[in-house]
Amino acid sequence: MTQTQVDPSAMDGYEQLLAIGDGRLPPPPIAETLGLVNFGGERGAISVELTPELRHYNPLGSVHGGVLSTMLDTAAGCSVHSTLAVGEGYTSLDLTVKFLRPATVESGLLRAVGKVIQRGRRTALAEAQVFDAHGKLVAHATSSCMIFS
Structure with a gap:
């Protein structure tokens, strides 16, 4: 149990994400x-969102691809997570990323938007996109996930 006394094992995936969002789970x-x-x-x-900082930069002077990939993986994976029943789990099987333009601190707030494309009993396919503060597409990804209980 966490300090707020909620039991994540009694929640479905969407309820778990809501509990993280409102501070009932870390x-x-x-x-x-x-x-x-x-x-x-x-x-x-x-x-999910992120404000780019210099600590996110690669040696070329832009946000590191690993940071963008983590945003994409989080948005796609959490989209799958939000479909889980109580007692189900998942793991990513792959993540295919396409970088379309560099992101920098001048890009402003980055927003990764994920969605489930197909959800079966044992696998799910999701996609995610990262947009900058001006609405420009920065990166795109697809992810396959394995569902287990």
């Missing part, structure tokens, strides 16, 4: 490490 450590904020959405479609 956020995943990677969210704090990177500065991922504003998790939200609905069942099957989850978004």
Whole structure:
């Protein structure tokens, strides 16, 4: 049990994400490490945001592809997570990313928007896109996930 006395094992995936969003469950450590904020959405479609900082840069002077990939993986994966029944789990099988333009601190708030394309009993296919503050598409990904109980 967490300090707020909620039991994540008694919640479905969407309820778990809501509990993280409202502070009843702690956020995943990677969210704090990177500065991922504003998790939200609905069942099957989850978004997350990040304000680019110099600490996110690669040697070329733009946001590292790993940071963008983590945003995409989070949005796609959490979209699948939001469809889980009580007692179900999932793991990513793959993540295919396409980078379309560089992101920098001048890009402003980055928003990754994910959605489930197909959800079966054992696998799910999801996609995610990262947009900059001006609505320009920065990166796109697809992810296959394995569902288990």
